[in-house]
Amino acid sequence: SIAYLNGEYLPLEEARISPLDRGFLFGDGIYEVIPYYGGKSVGLMPHINRMINGLAAIEIQNTISADDWKALLDDLVARNASQGENLGVYVHVSRGADVKRFHAYPEDVAPTVFAFAFPIKDPQPVDRTKATPMSMISTEDLRWQRCHIKSTALLGNVMHFQQGYAAGCGETLLFNAKGELTEGSSSNAYIVKDGKVITPIQDNQILPGITRRIIIDSLKAEGSIEVEERIVTMDEVREADELWVSSSSKEIAPVTSLDGKPVGNGEIGEVWEKAFKIYSSAKFDF
Template structure:
């Protein structure tokens, strides 16, 4: 039985209750984060909380928690749910009003919920041991503020389900100009001639924390060139390697796209080196 946090109390999951008038339930009016923890050590805690604070500000949700308050909550969840690897799901909504009404209500207390979620063990950064992914491509039909990590994920879910129903593990999304944006639940990268290329951050793309850490460790090491720029569909299909990244997948190789092999159909050498650098540095952020 998992112990969760809800509005000031740590309680069994079965006892957690939220009003049906909560605006998260009615409108998807809220922000969330998932922070991976391995052996009690969190990955990217500071950047995750920074992104949550920025998202809350973008939605004008008034919750003035410090990093220390979030850290104490997360640490207590780790202590109460001592799994070797766990994702700490943090969820803040505007709260429950007395009626269903579209404008932001005044004087409403935000709902704060947090729970442990099962995540796989950290991937092994070796070409012959890692799980590779198959992806399907499609046009990006999500809303125009994907840089906000909103709990309103229906567009992502529909894309993800469309790919899943076709036997894929993820989707690669392209905007109306034929440029790569991201995935249903991951950031995306290509490798060409030894250079890692990933779309520049804008309103179409979530600023992923794994992406932040990965690019940081690659630039600190300096042995692999990195570019942030627009990536065309043609470049994706001509890539030597394709990667995706998220908090639970870390950096993962893609070996099939729309049924075609990527490169030789095996995880590439640039991915292997980058994944090893990420593994060595991921707890430093």
């Protein structure tokens, strides 16, 4: 595997950073994961723009233009072609290594820029009789109030993911203190009721997922499935016909069991199949 580190390409196992790096000491950084299928990216510019916005939000200087980021990441994928058809690219920009461990943002410290590529699974079959369903548990969202920033400080997400994983589930569904759905520990969430797709509003309680954006925009453009962004209560989740989660690595995952109970009739839904078909034919346009 060939990695990119601070302007150089090198074998991943040879990449080294300082233990004083603020990404290591504080989780002080921004990251992205971008999927490439057969060499074609999904949502590359939206991912790059979200990263640039995240860096600005936490005042890390970004010296690489959006076009140069694109060239860099496409180049990294080309250099890793031997790893397979489908690759994910992990990109990470931390505030860099300071001489002292001090909370305030240091001046005159160069950010650490790191990226590597890794094999990812083939997309799910769009046929709902052949796709793999997911089980979830739900729990109160105990992360911070800036979930819209794609921070490398993921302990809150990791602890929530582990709760589901330890219970034999593929994801953990999160709700706020008011009993409203937020998102999964590493994904956005959707319910389907009476044929309509409903997903929580994009605010500071959720990550503005690129897959979420592609789903909403492609469904709206195609026009046969209604999509609504609004507050979703956990009571509505428990009464839903279908439940899905989305992310760059999961695409749209159908959830058929929540807290040990079937979602809807307990089978992968018809709306999932239709929506996943629409998403799959549009995803490379983003």
